Amino acid sequence: MPRLSADARHLVAFTLNGRPVKGLASPRILLSDFLRHEIGATGTHVGCEHGVCGACTIEVDGMLTRACLTLAVQVDGSTLRTVEGLAPAPDRLSILQAAFRRHHALQCGFCTAGILMSLDAFLRETPEPDEAQVRDLLSGHLCRCTGYTPIVRAALEAAADLRKTTRETAHA
Amino acid sequence: MKPASFGYVRADSLDEALGVLGNEGAEARVLAGGQSFMAMLNMRLARPRVIIDIMRVPALAELAQRKDELVVGAGVRQARLLAMPGLERTLPLVAQALPFTGHVQTRSRGTVCGSIAHADPSAELPLCLVALKGHVHLRAAKSRRKVAAAEFFTGMMATAKADDEMIEAVSFPVANGEGTAFREIARRHGDFAIVACAALVSDHGIRLAVGGVADTAVARDWPHLEGTALDDALNAFAYELDARDDVHASARYRRELVRRIGRSTIEEAARCRA
Ligand SMILES: Cc1cc2nc3c(=O)[nH]c(=O)nc-3n(C[C@@H](O)[C@H](O)[C@H](O)COP(=O)(O)OP(=O)(O)OC[C@H]3O[C@@H](n4cnc5c(N)ncnc54)[C@H](O)[C@@H]3O)c2cc1C
Ligand code: FES
Ligand code: FES
Numbered sequence: 001m002p003r004l005s006a007d008a009r010h011l012v013a014f015t016l017n018g019r020p021v022k023g024l025a026s027p028r029i030l031l032s033d034f035l036r037h038e039i040g041a042t043g044t045h046v047g048c049e050h051g052v053c054g055a056c057t058i059e060v061d062g063m064l065t066r067a068c069l070t071l072a073v074q075v076d077g078s079t080l081r082t083v084e085g086l087a088p089a090p091d092r093l094s095i096l097q098a099a100f101r102r103h104h105a106l107q108c109g110f111c112t113a114g115i116l117m118s119l120d121a122f123l124r125e126t127p128e129p130d131e132a133q134v135r136d137l138l139s140g141h142l143c144r145c146t147g148y149t150p151i152v153r154a155a156l157e158a159a160a161d162l163r164k165t166t167r168e169t170a171h172a
Numbered sequence: 173m174k175p176a177s178f179g180y181v182r183a184d185s186l187d188e189a190l191g192v193l194g195n196e197g198a199e200a201r202v203l204a205g206g207q208s209f210m211a212m213l214n215m216r217l218a219r220p221r222v223i224i225d226i227m228r229v230p231a232l233a234e235l236a237q238r239k240d241e242l243v244v245g246a247g248v249r250q251a252r253l254l255a256m257p258g259l260e261r262t263l264p265l266v267a268q269a270l271p272f273t274g275h276v277q278t279r280s281r282g283t284v285c286g287s288i289a290h291a292d293p294s295a296e297l298p299l300c301l302v303a304l305k306g307h308v309h310l311r312a313a314k315s316r317r318k319v320a321a322a323e324f325f326t327g328m329m330a331t332a333k334a335d336d337e338m339i340e341a342v343s344f345p346v347a348n349g350e351g352t353a354f355r356e357i358a359r360r361h362g363d364f365a366i367v368a369c370a371a372l373v374s375d376h377g378i379r380l381a382v383g384g385v386a387d388t389a390v391a392r393d394w395p396h397l398e399g400t401a402l403d404d405a406l407n408a409f410a411y412e413l414d415a416r417d418d419v420h421a422s423a424r425y426r427r428e429l430v431r432r433i434g435r436s437t438i439e440e441a442a443r444c445r446a
Contacts, residue, residue, distance in 0.1 A: 001181060001182065001183055001184050001185075001188045002180075002181070002182045003179065003180075003181050004179060004180040004181075005179050006177040006178050006179045006221075007177065026177065027177070027178055027179060027180035027223070028174065028175045028176065028177045028178060028213075030174065030175075030214070033174075049173040049174075049214050050173070050210075050211035050214055050215060051207060051210070051211050051278065054275075054277060057277055063249075063251075063280040063281060064276065064277045064280040064281075065277075065280065065281055066207075066210075066277065066278070066281070068210075068214070069206045069207060069210035069211065069214075069281070070206060070210070070281075071180065071203075071206075071210075071223075073180050073182075074182075074203075074206075074225060074227075118276070118277060122276070136271075136276070136361065137275075137276050139275050139360065139361045139362045140274075140275030140276055140277035140278065140362065141277075
């Protein structure tokens, strides 16, 4: 049973977007701060720090997770995905990201990292979503700029595009 | 909005978790899905000396039907219960209510037992446990007891759990032919309910449980009332709940919701049974 004292900093190691990373954290350090300040992965944004806005949403061991409601020491040994892991190459957008760009699904971009992570996980499980399902998912995020409509459009178009690519690879 | 400092224990077994809880008492707190507790830590509404993470205890992952009860261990996340095959037949009320608990992104981490332990008066799962007459299974290092839902919730975010105890599991009686329905009014989907209603209609009569109004979910049993007799019963219940004004809604609005949503929930449950 690992017992980590309050004052010391402890080694935390996990896989981030396929790459092993590690750093030091005292138990009170939030995963959102650990990612940004200790690892230097600043793609994950921090809005409210009490689980409401969704800006910090990432994937931990396949579960959508508010990084601000998670301690860094909790994810020792886990597998994490963040917005930095979505693009297939530094100069190429993922299908979902490209749809966001086409539909102006972001303005200031503050909410975008969290929403992309939610949609990325959701579209894998729900390849043929309807608008109501997308809006239900988006209820877990706050966007102050777009009014959500372009985000819904981008999500539905990305779902259709993703279905096409999986069909093509299946027939190849 | 950062937590004060605390020690962190990742329990590998239930005995380890209970040992720390026994030694530290009120200075220690269990961390389950963190969807309520982490926010309280961040806002420094809670300042424990030690946090006991129970999510890697294999024995707490149980989700199984035992005789006529569905037993949900402390490690079972809300998303896992919601995805359980046949939930709409085993526990139709929970299948109806759980989608209103937070969002996809909070149900993926939050546990069923954590919501019961947190005992928010507006929360859906405590309401279901009270409506269905479920039980809370409590464990301490040297004792165990099973408490009925109505006795477990003692006030707003207050329960019968002692400082050295934790919830090992909760159990819901499985459906037995009754009609059930759940309705709630909230400002936005996923927000805590202003008023939430759970109704069961069976051969014995009507049972209505209401959350969001009194300090805990409260249930009433009636025979098969209809028409103005049902209106009168709902009106009396609405006043007995002793609604208060707050930033979300006035007491009067809450009473009106109990009368109207209460009635439509009962009617829906009766249709389900028919
Ligand atoms: C944006 C947002 C919206 C939400 N909306 C709703 C909603 O509409 N309805 C609703 O009901 N909830 C809502 N919640 C809260 C819900 O998501 C939590 O899952 C739930 O209240 C607590 O479960 P948890 O597993 O996360 O527990 P934690 O947050 O880990 O713990 C909560 C409390 O219970 C104690 N505890 C946990 N497990 C045990 C145990 N086994 N034994 C003893 N004590 C224990 C902890 O010490 C703590 O005091 C919302 C949360 C967020 C972030
Ligand atoms: S910063 Fe985590 S939900 Fe707002
Ligand atoms: S794009 Fe600005 S908050 Fe969503």
